[in-house]
Amino acid sequence: MAMARGSANFNDNEGSNNTGGLIRYFIPWKGDKSSEVVRKIVFIASVGLFCVSLGQLKSYLNTTNGERSRAHGLVEQYEPKFDENVDYEANTGSDDIDIADPDESYKKREVQKWVKDKKLLDRNDDVVGWIKIPGFKDSDGDAFMSFPVLQGKNNDEYLYKDIDGNYYESGSIFADSWSIISKERQSDNITIFGHHMGWLGTSFTHLSEYEQGADFLKDHAVIEFNSIYESKCKYAIVSCFMINTDAKDDNGDLWEYIGYRDFNDEQxxxxxxxxxxxxxxxxxxxxxxxxxxxxITLSTCSKLVEEGVRWVIVAKKLTPDDDIDAIKASYKERADKDIYFPKIWKDIYGNKTVYKGWEY
Structure with a gap:
């Protein structure tokens, strides 16, 4: 009946002018009852909200596709491809050199062929390497984790810049600016940062999938990281943990994991x-x-806590003595009671692990 009355009202107002009647049906008009005015205002507001939402959805899709396309373009153009039968490390030089040694006759490490051939440093000479998690792909077969690694003058430089220095919401993947990656040597532990873009799925977002359990870890235990002076280097994951970034979030305690660059430092x-x-x-x-x-230490934000918590993954460079199959088979989930969680985490989830999906 309400629909019938509404249609009748529309027809009465319409007269012989369809356009005028349509306008009067949706726009407040002189002589309208208060209930009609309210109905029309609600309708107009709903249309406005729909248009705004549609615009936001379009912006989201354009941003998402644009950011993903940019990342995939770098992979297609620069990602290193290695032939397992070729010894790429034959001319890398020693990695254990005392740079204070006055005898400078030692052999320096050389920029690798995979870097030179693709002219990666011509694009940006702040590039210091490439990081990839093999086999970690989306439904289209594109890698979730395959990025050039940059190193700026400070740890803010590439937070919101792409490889060309343009504004880029996902930012670049970048190495700690205080770490050493040079012809002479490489720091014992290099921290590599990336954003968690929960709504985009770009940058280091999918590292959060390592929160889901040991089975996932076993399937994606190996991280490939090659500085521009290395080739075919693989790292096995040693540790995954949550940590606070402010002492107030853990009863005044703050462990500065980023500071551990070289282990010969007494501190x-x-x-x-x-x-x-x-x-x-x-x-x-x-x-x-x-x-x-x-x-290497990979560091990103966690969306499981509003702010102040990082999800951190530490991996060790594999040596000829390491049996990766045995390492994978040995991964186990630790009992929640045996894991140290910061107070900011325990206040929300208690002393236990949590996984809600890569968006978090």
Whole structure:
């Protein structure tokens, strides 16, 4: 009946002018009852809200496609491809050089062929390497994790810039500016940063999938990271953990994991670092780690807490003595009670691990 009355009202107002009647049906008009005025205002507001939402959806899709296309374009153009039968490291030089040694006759590391051939440094000489998690792909077969790694003058430079220095919401993947990646040497542990773009799925977003359990870790245990002076380097994941970035979020305690670059520094000793990444880790394994090994630390935000928490993954550079199949088989989920969580996490989730999907 309401629809019938509405139609009748529309026809009465319409007269012989369809356009005028249509306008009067939707636009407040002189002589309208208050209920009609309210109905028309609500309708207009709804149309306006729909248009705004449609515009936001279009913007979201355009941004998402644009950011993903940009990332995939870099992969297609520059991602290193290695032939397992070729020894790419024959001319890399020693990685254990005392740069204070007055005898400069040592052999320096050389920029690798995969960098030179693709002229990657011509694009930006702040590029210091490439990081990839093999086999980690979306439904279209595109890699979630395959990026050039840049290193700026400070750790803010590439937060919202692409490889060409243009504004880029997802930012670049970048190495800690205080870490050393040079012809002479490489820091013992290099922290590599990337945004968690929960609504886009770009940058380091999909690192959050390592929160879901040991089975996922076993399937994606290896990270490939090659500085521009290296080739075919693989790292096995050692630890995954949540950590606060402000002392107030953990009863005044703050462990500065970023500061552990070289383990010969008295303030940043290997045993302290290893104890911390072990007690905080969501997983255990049989992987052997020493201060003579090389490590990378991947750091991104966690959307599981509004702010102030980082999801961190530490991986060790594999040596000929490491059996990767045995390492994968050894991964286990640690009991929640044995894991150290910061207070800001425990206040929300208690002393337990949580996984809500890569968006978080």
């Amino acid at each position: 940043y000793r290997f045993d302290e670092w290893y104890d911390e990444i072990t007690r905080r880790s969501w997983y255990s394994s049989d992987i052997k780690c020493t201060e003579d090994d090389k490590y």
